[in-house]
Amino acid sequence: MAKKKKPDAKQTIGNGGELHQTAGAEDQRLTTNQGVVVSDDQNTLTVGPRGPQLLEDFVMREKITHFDHERIPERVVHARGYAAHGYFQAYKGNSKLTKAAFLQDPSEKTPVFCRFSTVAGSAGSPDTARDVRGFSVKFYTSAGNYDLVGNNIPVFFIQDAIKFPDLIHSVKPEPDRDFPQAQSAHNTFWDFVSLNPESVHMLMWIMSDRAIPRSFRMMEGFGVHTFRMINEKGESRFVKFHWRPKLGTFSLIWPEAVKISGADPDFHRRDLWNAIESGDYPEWELCVQAFTEEEANKFDYDVLDPTKLVPEEQIPLTPIGKMVLDRNVDNFFAETEQVAFCPSHVVPGIDFSNDPLLQGRLFSYLDTQLSRLGSPNFHQIPVNKPKCPFANFQRDGHMQMEVPTGNVANEPNSLDSGSPRECPITGFGSFPAKESGEKLRIRPESFADHYTQARLFWVSMTEPEKRHIVGGFAFELGKCDELKIRKRMLGHLSNVDQELCERVASALGMEGEADSIKPLVSVGNPEPSPALSQYTDAPKTLAGKKIGVLTTNLLDSSLYNALEKAAKKEGAMMEIVALKAGPIKTTGGKEITPDHFLSGAPSVLFDCVVIAPGKDQLDALMSQAAAVDWIRDAFGHLKVIGFTDQAMPMFEKASVDTDSDEGVVNITSTDVASFIDAAKQYRIWDREPKVRS
Numbered sequence: 001m002a003k004k005k006k007p008d009a010k011q012t013i014g015n016g017g018e019l020h021q022t023a024g025a026e027d028q029r030l031t032t033n034q035g036v037v038v039s040d041d042q043n044t045l046t047v048g049p050r051g052p053q054l055l056e057d058f059v060m061r062e063k064i065t066h067f068d069h070e071r072i073p074e075r076v077v078h079a080r081g082y083a084a085h086g087y088f089q090a091y092k093g094n095s096k097l098t099k100a101a102f103l104q105d106p107s108e109k110t111p112v113f114c115r116f117s118t119v120a121g122s123a124g125s126p127d128t129a130r131d132v133r134g135f136s137v138k139f140y141t142s143a144g145n146y147d148l149v150g151n152n153i154p155v156f157f158i159q160d161a162i163k164f165p166d167l168i169h170s171v172k173p174e175p176d177r178d179f180p181q182a183q184s185a186h187n188t189f190w191d192f193v194s195l196n197p198e199s200v201h202m203l204m205w206i207m208s209d210r211a212i213p214r215s216f217r218m219m220e221g222f223g224v225h226t227f228r229m230i231n232e233k234g235e236s237r238f239v240k241f242h243w244r245p246k247l248g249t250f251s252l253i254w255p256e257a258v259k260i261s262g263a264d265p266d267f268h269r270r271d272l273w274n275a276i277e278s279g280d281y282p283e284w285e286l287c288v289q290a291f292t293e294e295e296a297n298k299f300d301y302d303v304l305d306p307t308k309l310v311p312e313e314q315i316p317l318t319p320i321g322k323m324v325l326d327r328n329v330d331n332f333f334a335e336t337e338q339v340a341f342c343p344s345h346v347v348p349g350i351d352f353s354n355d356p357l358l359q360g361r362l363f364s365y366l367d368t369q370l371s372r373l374g375s376p377n378f379h380q381i382p383v384n385k386p387k388c389p390f391a392n393f394q395r396d397g398h399m400q401m402e403v404p405t406g407n408v409a410n411e412p413n414s415l416d417s418g419s420p421r422e423c424p425i426t427g428f429g430s431f432p433a434k435e436s437g438e439k440l441r442i443r444p445e446s447f448a449d450h451y452t453q454a455r456l457f458w459v460s461m462t463e464p465e466k467r468h469i470v471g472g473f474a475f476e477l478g479k480c481d482e483l484k485i486r487k488r489m490l491g492h493l494s495n496v497d498q499e500l501c502e503r504v505a506s507a508l509g510m511e512g513e514a515d516s517i518k519p520l521v522s523v524g525n526p527e528p529s530p531a532l533s534q535y536t537d538a539p540k541t542l543a544g545k546k547i548g549v550l551t552t553n554l555l556d557s558s559l560y561n562a563l564e565k566a567a568k569k570e571g572a573m574m575e576i577v578a579l580k581a582g583p584i585k586t587t588g589g590k591e592i593t594p595d596h597f598l599s600g601a602p603s604v605l606f607d608c609v610v611i612a613p614g615k616d617q618l619d620a621l622m623s624q625a626a627a628v629d630w631i632r633d634a635f636g637h638l639k640v641i642g643f644t645d646q647a648m649p650m651f652e653k654a655s656v657d658t659d660s661d662e663g664v665v666n667i668t669s670t671d672v673a674s675f676i677d678a679a680k681q682y683r684i685w686d687r688e689p690k691v692r693s
Ligand code: HDE
Pocket: 075, 076, 077, 078, 081, 115, 116, 117, 133, 134, 135, 136, 149, 150, 151, 156, 160, 161, 162, 164, 222, 223, 224, 225, 306, 339, 340, 341, 357, 358, 360, 361, 364, 365, 366, 368, 369
């Protein structure tokens, strides 16, 4: 179970006033927002005990008025998100690449705030919806705030920012009926993307398990666009940013994700919160693929096109630092909701490329913060405020929190010491890239190949990954009831790969019905890029994962101890699920308070499971359909299942053969090692074709 967090030290606000709602503070008096002590917070002022309420009750009116205005507009995209604080530490030797201050000194820890999100769903939508995940990091560097606002997928749906409102309108709930929520499985989305072949590469990723991550902690992150890094000599290289999770990249599988949406809509945020509370701090390595403009000119795709990636086999990753998230927020609204990321927040040493999607984003984010947070002073909100000194003559506006002094608010001036002044040497200077040309509304020809990298992705997948991509397309297109859209989409898939198209068509029962769509340029036949696969070289580890133990009273104490010890050694978390919420006793008399009770915790919430009824308690457990479902589901979701001899009749009831495969493992109090070894594989992929076609 996660450790409880200690109350925080008190915080100050504004001009030294003290925030009232300070966790753990004693002997504070409840006041109005004007500091007037409240004598009664239970009853409104009335005329007599049963009479009308009085308008003069400023205590009640202030409280209700504040409440009426508690909500701000949710983000138009990425509304559902979760964040944590942490730090970034650079590795040695980045100076050749960049002069960015925070990337120089390995002994320096730069504070960061990192927010993960889904894109399409509203703020209250389930965490495990199929979607790209946002991966935004705000670095509070000594040279100003730097925001790396990326995703967990390295490419995007569209090439030009002007298409973004259309893309988002198509994926959001349909405007007449306001459903479906947090889903791309509907007509408008598939209509739009099938009419925009540039989306096809991204669709391959979105239909893969990348779009249903196991945990934020087990997700890669990507800057998506090509950026520039500039060193002290003024030399520029193009870079692609990658975040690599220390725990490895793992995903859910679709039937599991669907059930988790019901069992725990907060699955990802709970996972991150609990990991940090228990001191198991998630970590990512920041890497770049760096290359010169001359090299880029030789690639057979355009690095300014955000629907393309640079294969790692072509340009390998260079690790430049690591990020650790080690502190949960104190207040979700104040920090996670009010944090404002803008790709235009860069620091000297980092610059933009001409990627037309990036260029559009440089405008959009500042604009959206103005409407979402309501003021150009959003940088004064604590989570957005630079931690280095900042000074300028911008003044006034809604919710000005600072009190600038003096009679001068212009630059240059000679009246008030002339400061603050610009600084041509250390200030941010744009890379002087040469630009010339006619004004045009035109897509470059070098952006025209929409299928080769989609094919690269497909041919780089393992068979289980291919199965899931086919399943993803079939499920989503199955929810799209316009046949013409399905046929058009099958046409695109046949341009990606004939086998992919046939498998999706067969799953839909639409063999041979693909439209014929002529690619603009001929489609290449790329060699696989193993780095694109999640499972080709997946680490065999239980670190950061969760073992669920379904048990009852009188659980064998040596077994409990052996499992607990093994979980600890592997860096995994073990949680006990019992029939009821109250404490149970082991055979040794130890009292354990279960982490969950059965009806609230199906096996989908765990990475691997153990079924271990207590002494003479089999019947009590077996009489519960939810307990039998535990086995059926875990088996169907390809999990490793450990069982005691006593649990065997439950397997018969669940129609799961205990000799099925290497993932169904007998355990005893003296042998949990074979279960742990098997569980490190994460899933038994060979089981899948036997449980679902
Ligand atoms: Fe965003 N995006 N986006 N986006 N985006 C927003 O900004 C936008 C794009 C991404 O945790 C919004 O503050 C346009 C690509 C993340 O707070 C908004 C275009 C990538 C987040 C916006 C894109 C992203 C956002 C909504 C096409 C990956 C969440 C609220 C030109 C590289 C940030 C907000 C957070 C949020 C606009 C495309 C990532 C409206 C116009 C590509 C992670 O400004």
